[in-house]
Amino acid sequence: MPDLPHVPHEPDPETSGLRVFPASRDHAVREMAGMFDDVSGRYDLLNSVMTLGQDRAWRAAMWRAVPEAAGVVLDLCTGSGVSLGGLRRPGRILLGVDASLRMLELAADEHGPWGWAPRLACADAFRLPFRDGALDAVTIAFGMRNLRPRTGALAELARVLAPGGTLVVLEATAPRPGPLAPFHRFYARRVIPFLGRLSPDPVAYRYLSASIFEFGTGEEFERDLAAGGFALVERRAYLFGAARLWTVQRLAGEAGGTLRNARPRARGRGNFTQGSHAAEQEWRWWTSTRAVVSAALTGSLLWALITWVKWRPAINLEPWQDRIFWLLIVAGLAGFSIRTLVLVLRLLGPPPPG
Ligand SMILES: C[S@@+](CC[C@H](N)C(=O)[O-])C[C@H]1O[C@@H](n2cnc3c(N)ncnc32)[C@H](O)[C@@H]1O
Secondary structure (H helix, E strand, C coil): CCCCCCCCCCCCHHHHCEEECHHHHCHHHHHHHHHHHHHHHHHHHHHHHHCCCCHHHHHHHHHHCCCCCCCEEEEECCCCCCCCHHHCCCCCEEEEEECCHHHHHHHHHHHCCCCCCCEEEECCCCCCCCCCCCEEEEEEECCHHHCCCHHHHHHHHHHHEEEEEEEEEEEECCCCCCCCHHHHHHHHHHHHHHHHHHCCCHHHHHHHHHHHHHHCCCHHHHHHHHHCCEEEEEEEEEHHHCEEEEEEEECCCCCCCCCCECCHHHHHCCCCCCCCHHHHHHHHHHHHHHHHHHHHHHHHHHHHHHHHHHHHHHCCCCHHHHHHHHHHHHHHHHHHHHHHHHHHHHHHCCCCCC
């Protein structure tokens, strides 16, 4: 067997729990895998920075979209396995597939071989090592846009999913027209490649930025889903559409047209856990209230700072009193500004799990 160029050794399946399938050695896949091998060390950290720490909440929404009853679940393009933890359940067969061996080795280190640990395999998404209809659910986080041609990848997913099975796709998307589009475009085109300089392979982050635009706004993806024989259960947008989450169901044989809603009967299969609406409403109300109070305090402190600067010469304070006042007002302003921002970002994302 020829060696993969970026991996100095073949993993021993007995000790690493990793299996390597021949299709993961095709040229195009090898090139893609090589790029992810190179960035694997700092990938998760940079991902969190680039998503402003929101990727955890988005992944939690992806986990909730997987039916609790799904017995065989695949996390495709699993990378370092950051999405696998939330998919683990006693009795569930959890699989993680990726083309990058270095990423998978990180996943193997993180999850170990014991208990209901995920089974990891190095394989190509276009030639998955599973029988037709073998899987109840598939999740893909930030991996779909790497799979080209997309229609080919969706055909392979339709093959391995059981009829009525669930596919959940979390992906970074290009800006749709609107007042925030210029900011979104600037972020994806300039900020992501800039932050990518912290990575050992900045070229990979230029690719990442370009691939967001190539993937598009999501409308084209929905057309491909419909043509591939999937029906929509739910779609969500996060951070003004910077990331989107699709939950779709594999239809039994019907394909084509536009993406239709899954029938309520089908929705019920496997107990979809989109969360209690009452609990979500309560969480939103409470977080909004805290954000408003925090914003009001930020405004008051800003007003106090401006007033202080204006009247300071007229007030006769001891130097130590002056310093303490400055410290209190500046620290308070910084603290409440950050808190307001964090609460607003939380509101833009999905509610927390549970
Ligand atoms: C952007 S990373 C996402 C990793 C992880 N899902 C996450 O959320 O952080 C994309 C992953 O897709 C994998 N990938 C790309 N093309 C693939 C293919 N044809 N087959 C399997 N995995 C592939 C890469 O190796 C990489 O680990």
